[in-house]
Amino acid sequence: MSRAIDLLRNEPRARVFFAALAQSSLGTGAAYVALLVVAFDRFHSGWAIGLVLFADLVPSMLFGPVFGAAADRWSRRSCLVVADLVRAAAFLGIALVDGFVPTVVLAMVAGAGTTLFTPAALAALPSLVNESRLPPATALFGAVADLGFIAGPAIAAGALLLGGPDVILIANSATFAASAIALVWLRFGAAPAAEQSEARKGLLREAREGLGAVLQMAGVRAVIAAGSAMLLFAGLFNVAELPFVRDDLDGGDAGFALLTAIYGIGFVGGSLSGSKGGHPGHLKRRFLIGLAVVGVGFTAFGAAPGLAMAGLALALAGVGNGLMLVYERLLIQVTAPDRLMARVFGVRDALTAWAFAAAFLAAGGLVQAIGARALILIAGVGGLAVWAGSRVALRKTWADESGEPDELGEAGLARRRGTFRGGAVGEEGADTVGGSDGGSALLDRTH
Structure with a gap:
């Protein structure tokens, strides 16, 4: 703060x-x-x-x-x-x-x-x-x-x-x-400088280049995939939350409103924790912590016997959501080339929108078929699976060999800008955006 x-x-x-x-x-x-x-x-x-x-x-x-x-x-x-x-x-x-x-x-x-x-x-x-x-x-x-x-x-x-x-x-x-x-x-937000040898292409072609750039940046690709997958499970959670609070916890509309506010407060706290910044290796670890905390919070909420325990679980999930989102954004900002950054965020927004839409369309029938509590537990377990998969996908990416946090001071960011944002994807240095795995294969708020 x-x-x-x-x-x-x-x-x-x-x-x-x-x-x-x-x-x-x-x-x-x-x-x-x-x-x-x-x-x-x-x-x-x-x-x-x-x-x-x-x-x-x-x-x-x-x-x-x-x-x-x-x-x-x-x-x-x-x-x-x-x-x-x-x-x-x-x-x-x-x-x-x-x-x-x-x-x-x-x-x-x-x-x-x-x-x-x-x-x-x-x-x-x-x-x-x-x-x-x-x-x-x-x-x-x-x-x-x-x-x-x-x-x-x-x-x-x-x-x-x-x-x-x-x-x-x-x-x-x-x-x-x-x-x-x-x-x-x-006075801010000037148009990014294009490469000197680069002729302007059509907007659709530049959009396709943005998609290709994300696929080449293994670390960014894994982070966006993890965020989108978590949003899929969060979308299932969102639809199931109201009937769960009303019918299983007997909380009524007032209880639902209270829990929603608790979640939001937790989200703000988790988001503000990103003010510290850090080396990409530290940002990655905090992003993974956020994924894990969301999964644990969802699972605990699904197992809660009453409103008090549900409130604690939802506060925890909110903190995790805030952590996940702010460190996802920071990782993109400090690693994606400036001339591609908005496209990377645009790809991220598109994938998370598809994930939420899929969850929104599927969740109503799932609530009717298996019940709200079961669907929330599935969302929690799914969130933990996203965390586990992301740990594997990111294990060699943005490795912090020094073990000491870098607070993203001016010198550090300037050096990083020259390494990551200064060249096109695929050039030496810029390719490091994808992490040290040489391109191995393998997102507003998720509540």
Whole structure:
């Protein structure tokens, strides 16, 4: 936490960026509740909620690498501004139009804005802050986003007592517009420099190159695969959690809301722990610890006899989720070449969206077939299997021979930038991104 405070105290541009992110995250958290209410009111079916949630995932599933390529080609700050304006227009449209079909289409448009914003933001963070403050900036990015999903629904609850969900959607549109206005004045996120001998190709071809680059970087590939697999099991957990709390633990809706808040608080704590940073070998170990903690937390939650034990288990899983996500992002940031970084994050977002969608489609039938508790236990055991498989896949990657942590100070990051970000994938040094195994084969929040 002290490193995050130091970041905000000493980085004026970061203060503006995170203030803009905080208010839009609160709006997003509140609008999430309002959007589900509007969808159900316009279609009067549980399918309405499912279709709106699925619509938000579709752009990432189909266009994640393409939008990542856009953020590697043009100014990342401009991409952030465009993404915020797209989301502002989409939520304003949802509030003003009538009918379920336009609601789903506009939810998809809002999802497209998020699909562009996330890889552009994570790839732009190294240019926003001093190199030694990249770890706390990345940690704070995840913590602020999740705080919005903790506090936002509470704001929505109060707002719904005073007005309809349309008011919340309009207010969320205003937060995105305010964010765009704030970001347009910041100097950061310039377009990455292309190789001198490299001629610009089409956007789709550059997106394919991003996919190929991820396949060549064995370490990054393994980390993204682990994160996506964990999100698959977390998606199963998400669907089973509410019926489990209601029926097996007799917690009711209030108990579910309390447990969700506990999980979110744990997530923020785990995310902020990434402020310390470290050598890639240490980042890898903490990433693996996060995977293990999520698996243990899910399993303990499934075995819990009551709300008290379930709350402790969910707090543990939240911490693990935060650890896993922040160290996954840090590993990508300090090892992927800058000119490819947004594409790597775009590939990661696409895979995690597919994983969540698969879980979302399968979990309802599984809950009916085997019960919520059994499905949660499967999610926990599956999470532990992801941890075990990742330990094997990463055992020779980013080996820390010194045994001493490197806090990613300016000299260390500058050296690493020259080694990892300075050349194309496949060149000497850049290939080390994939780890020392020479390319052996073998991802927003997973709750």
